[in-house]
Amino acid sequence: MMDQASKTxxxxxxxxxxxxxxxxxxxxxxxxxxxxxxxxxxxxxALAQKMNNSGLLVRFDDVGNLFGRLPxxxxxxxxxxTGSHLDTxxxxxKYDGAFGVLASxxxxxxxxxxxxxxxxxLEVVALCEEEGSRFPISFWGSGSITGAYQQSxxxxxxxxxxxxxxxxxxxxxxxxxxxxxxxxxDIACFIETHxxxxxxxxxxxxxxxAVTHIxxxxxxxxxxxxxxxxxxxTPMDRRHDTVYAAxxxxxxxxxxxxxxxxxxVATVGRIKVAPNxxxxxxxxCSFTLDIRHHQSDVxxxxxxxxxxxxxxxxxxxxxxxxxxxxxxxxxxxxxxxxAELGYxxxxxxxxxxxxxxxGAGHDSQIFGSYCPTALxxxxxxxxxxxxxxxxxxxxxxxxxxQMLIKLLHHLAY
Amino acid sequence: MMDQASKTxxxxxxxxxxxxxxxxxxxxxxxxxxxxxxxxxxxxxALAQKMNNSGLLVRFDDVGNLFGRLPxxxxxxxxxxTGSHLDTxxxxxKYDGAFGVLASxxxxxxxxxxxxxxxxxLEVVALCEEEGSRFPISFWGSGSITGAYQQSxxxxxxxxxxxxxxxxxxxxxxxxxxxxxxxxxDIACFIETHxxxxxxxxxxxxxxxAVTHIxxxxxxxxxxxxxxxxxxxTPMDRRHDTVYAAxxxxxxxxxxxxxxxxxxVATVGRIKVAPNxxxxxxxxCSFTLDIRHHQSDVxxxxxxxxxxxxxxxxxxxxxxxxxxxxxxxxxxxxxxxxAELGYxxxxxxxxxxxxxxxGAGHDSQIFGSYCPTALxxxxxxxxxxxxxxxxxxxxxxxxxxQMLIKLLHHLAY
Numbered sequence: 001m002m003d004q005a006s007k008t009x010x011x012x013x014x015x016x017x018x019x020x021x022x023x024x025x026x027x028x029x030x031x032x033x034x035x036x037x038x039x040x041x042x043x044x045x046a047l048a049q050k051m052n053n054s055g056l057l058v059r060f061d062d063v064g065n066l067f068g069r070l071p072x073x074x075x076x077x078x079x080x081x082t083g084s085h086l087d088t089x090x091x092x093x094k095y096d097g098a099f100g101v102l103a104s105x106x107x108x109x110x111x112x113x114x115x116x117x118x119x120x121x122l123e124v125v126a127l128c129e130e131e132g133s134r135f136p137i138s139f140w141g142s143g144s145i146t147g148a149y150q151q152s153x154x155x156x157x158x159x160x161x162x163x164x165x166x167x168x169x170x171x172x173x174x175x176x177x178x179x180x181x182x183x184x185x186d187i188a189c190f191i192e193t194h195x196x197x198x199x200x201x202x203x204x205x206x207x208x209x210a211v212t213h214i215x216x217x218x219x220x221x222x223x224x225x226x227x228x229x230x231x232x233x234t235p236m237d238r239r240h241d242t243v244y245a246a247x248x249x250x251x252x253x254x255x256x257x258x259x260x261x262x263x264x265v266a267t268v269g270r271i272k273v274a275p276n277x278x279x280x281x282x283x284x285c286s287f288t289l290d291i292r293h294h295q296s297d298v299x300x301x302x303x304x305x306x307x308x309x310x311x312x313x314x315x316x317x318x319x320x321x322x323x324x325x326x327x328x329x330x331x332x333x334x335x336x337x338x339a340e341l342g343y344x345x346x347x348x349x350x351x352x353x354x355x356x357x358x359g360a361g362h363d364s365q366i367f368g369s370y371c372p373t374a375l376x377x378x379x380x381x382x383x384x385x386x387x388x389x390x391x392x393x394x395x396x397x398x399x400x401x402q403m404l405i406k407l408l409h410h411l412a413y
Numbered sequence: 414m415m416d417q418a419s420k421t422x423x424x425x426x427x428x429x430x431x432x433x434x435x436x437x438x439x440x441x442x443x444x445x446x447x448x449x450x451x452x453x454x455x456x457x458x459a460l461a462q463k464m465n466n467s468g469l470l471v472r473f474d475d476v477g478n479l480f481g482r483l484p485x486x487x488x489x490x491x492x493x494x495t496g497s498h499l500d501t502x503x504x505x506x507k508y509d510g511a512f513g514v515l516a517s518x519x520x521x522x523x524x525x526x527x528x529x530x531x532x533x534x535l536e537v538v539a540l541c542e543e544e545g546s547r548f549p550i551s552f553w554g555s556g557s558i559t560g561a562y563q564q565s566x567x568x569x570x571x572x573x574x575x576x577x578x579x580x581x582x583x584x585x586x587x588x589x590x591x592x593x594x595x596x597x598x599d600i601a602c603f604i605e606t607h608x609x610x611x612x613x614x615x616x617x618x619x620x621x622x623a624v625t626h627i628x629x630x631x632x633x634x635x636x637x638x639x640x641x642x643x644x645x646x647t648p649m650d651r652r653h654d655t656v657y658a659a660x661x662x663x664x665x666x667x668x669x670x671x672x673x674x675x676x677x678v679a680t681v682g683r684i685k686v687a688p689n690x691x692x693x694x695x696x697x698c699s700f701t702l703d704i705r706h707h708q709s710d711v712x713x714x715x716x717x718x719x720x721x722x723x724x725x726x727x728x729x730x731x732x733x734x735x736x737x738x739x740x741x742x743x744x745x746x747x748x749x750x751x752a753e754l755g756y757x758x759x760x761x762x763x764x765x766x767x768x769x770x771x772g773a774g775h776d777s778q779i780f781g782s783y784c785p786t787a788l789x790x791x792x793x794x795x796x797x798x799x800x801x802x803x804x805x806x807x808x809x810x811x812x813x814x815q816m817l818i819k820l821l822h823h824l825a826y
Contacts, residue, residue, distance in 0.1 A: 198646025215645060219691055230798060231680035231703045232628060232772030233611025236671045238796075243681050244667040250660035258649045267644035268656050269691045271684050271698075278632055278682045278701035285684075288691040290644045359645030383651075385643060 021094040030388030034134035064128035072121035078188035083125035093390025118412035142366035144182035190367035199383030210339040211375035213294035216331035228283030242285035335372035434507040443801030447547035477541035485534035491601035496538035506803025531825035555779035557595035603780035612796030624788035626707035629744035641696030655698035748785035
């Protein structure tokens with residue numbers, strides 16, 4: 001690409017990111033754009049207009065996914081779908097989801113301008129929902145396209161203000177049959193560009209990655225019940241101190257994850273103590289454990305040992321224990337051929353790159369068990385995400401779009 | 414004592430405990446009697462009447478302490494003061510404080526009936542406040558008598574409803590100069606009977622104890638600041654996980670207290686985590702540490718080592734640490750002669766007894782640095798206190814009164 005074109009792409013990117021962030025902009029210079037809310041509606045309408053201006057054929061489906069189609073000359077071949085999600089967390093950043101939508105739109109726009117109609121049809125998608133930040137459901141957009149969700153799965157849900165999902169959807173103009181049903185069976189592959197939401201690329205001075213797997217996750221709550229006692233009058237050897245027991249369990253399980261050095265991550269993010277006052281030996285303590293890896297057997301071995309260790313530690317401490325597994329999401333392998341293709345294109349272009357595992361969930365994990373899927377990362381500065389401080393350098397955003405252009409060109413032309 | 418007399422004392426005790434518990438009785442069959450509240454006022458007035466019926470000279474002081482005086486024939490000798498506090502915690506039990514007041518009243522009544530006027534003046538006291546459960550001040554009764562408190566120390570305080578201390582006191586009829594100022598300089602010694610609030614006596618099948626020391630306490634808050642990060646995308650070796658660091662610190666410090674086996678007790682009773690969600694590596698965690706022993710140097714050695722260990726552990730974990738000491742109450746030795754006298758009287762009477770340290774605070778610790786003081790314990794069933802389930806067997810209550818009769822007889826007649 002010429003310097004001039006590159007400069008223009010950066011300008012377009014900067015402008016597009018700030019433009020989309022203006023829909024739902026918060027006091028903290030963050031973005032709150034929740035499924036079917038007013039900012040979301042304005043953003044989807046404005047994106048539809050922008051797609052139209054790029055010469056794409058625009059349509060919504062009946063759950064609010066937005067597509068911009070560049071028909072291929074071999075029109076009957078299935079569609080190459082590329083995009084990401086439009087919604088954000090509450091007071092999130094400008095890049096998570098939004099960058100993937102805009103990268104796809106700019107990439108397809110550049111391809112059309114430079115090479116005209118592709119052989120295979122390209123579609124840009126702004127998925128309606130991924131974050132689960134308004135209603136207690138996530139991946140609503142990708143799940144509706146792939147058939148993982150039916151409309152009835154969400155209809156009865158309510159947001160925190162008591163608004164029913166069905167009412168919010170219909171108020172936004174969807175769910176009434178005015179648009180085609182969301183489920184598709186004409187998709188050849190899905191390609192998503194996203195910010196890493198981690199610090200790995202930046203630390204390793206890589207600027208781009210092809211994701212090979214999205215990790216599986218198990219989440220547990222461990223509840224310990226001992227005996228609340230007077231902190232002054234209860235001798236050490238007469239205590240059933242649940243905080244002490246929890247501390248030993250947490251120290252042990254996290255140390256095991258550290259020592260494994262196999263990419264497994266384990267997190268105790270929430271602790272609840274009762275009565276939680278300084279001068280009472282605490283009779284109750286619960287904590288969560290989140291375990292992630294891209295191989296099921298690694299997760300299962302780790303969690304199986306953790307559960308056995310916790311029970312033994314509780315028995316020794318004379319404390320009763322209850323262990324509840326409340327999430328068990330399997331790892332999703334993405335398409336190895338697409339990952340290798342992206343990786344080799346990046347190497348050829350001299351871009352510092354790697355193949356890696358995604359520790360966060362993405363729409364690609366829904367598409368991954370439905371069609372060949374590629375997830376492509378650009379760095380997140382300091383690994384910050386879901387925050388107004390989320391940031392990716394313009395140079396890195398541009399790399400993301402350039403790589404998408406190369407990949408789509410290879411696949412569609 | 415004759416069986417008949419003993420039976421009568423038990424009957425009187427049972428009746429008196431239930432009678433006093435009726436002032437401020439709660440739905441849970443507990444007692445809520447807070448300084449200067451309506452139940453407190455009715456209880457002090459009823460107690461004054463009861464003291465009067467026992468032939469004692471009754472008076473209040475200007476903070477609401479209630480005294481019943483049995484004048485001695487050697488009238489100029491300083492007073493032997495005996496009693497405990499009238500107030501309770503919110504939804505507390507029938508015994509904490511109340512038993513000590515009633516034991517003293519019944520003991521002096523029995524002595525007067527059996528032996529007439531003593532040589533040395535005996536005074537029964539119902540101290541107005543010890544628990545600190547209404548206003549943010551405790552030991553208001555004993556502190557006012559000993560001069561540890563002036564009225565101005567409390568005047569500006571407010572309870573949780575915004576009622577000013579001075580208004581509550583005046584509404585109850587005190588703090589207006591209608592009664593003598595509380596500070597006394599005519600007290601020879603103070604003798605308090607109290608429930609143990611611990612399980613030691615019951616476990617060891619002792620039914621009575623003379624307390625040698627009230628423990629000192631230090632309380633700390635340890636605040637750790639690391640970095641909140643995505644639980645999926647942050648590798649184990651890139652975390653500044655404050656819950657993991659806190660778990661190692663807590664496990665280490667409580668283990669040290671367990672291993673010391675020197676009577677020191679250490680408690681982590683409160684933990685606060687932020688953001689406290691399962692899927693975020695927690696960037697902030699604070700916990701409290703409560704350390705008690707009856708020797709200052711033991712507390713200081715333990716806490717000094719704990720602080721040094723915490724700092725080292727934080728440094729190794731790359732986490733910043735702030736340690737605040739917000740309580741440092743010195744141990745209070747009680748009068749060794751009075752303790753020995755009580756102990757030998759109990760042994761002579763064949764009562765299973767011991768000398769012990771009190772891990773809880775009591776009015777005796779305020780009197781202890783002012784005049785020779787004895788604190789005498791009866792068992793607490795299961796060590797439960799500050800609860801409607803607080804319970805001491807009638808046999809044990811009777812032992813407490815009998816021992817008080819013996820001791821007062823020895824000192825006053």
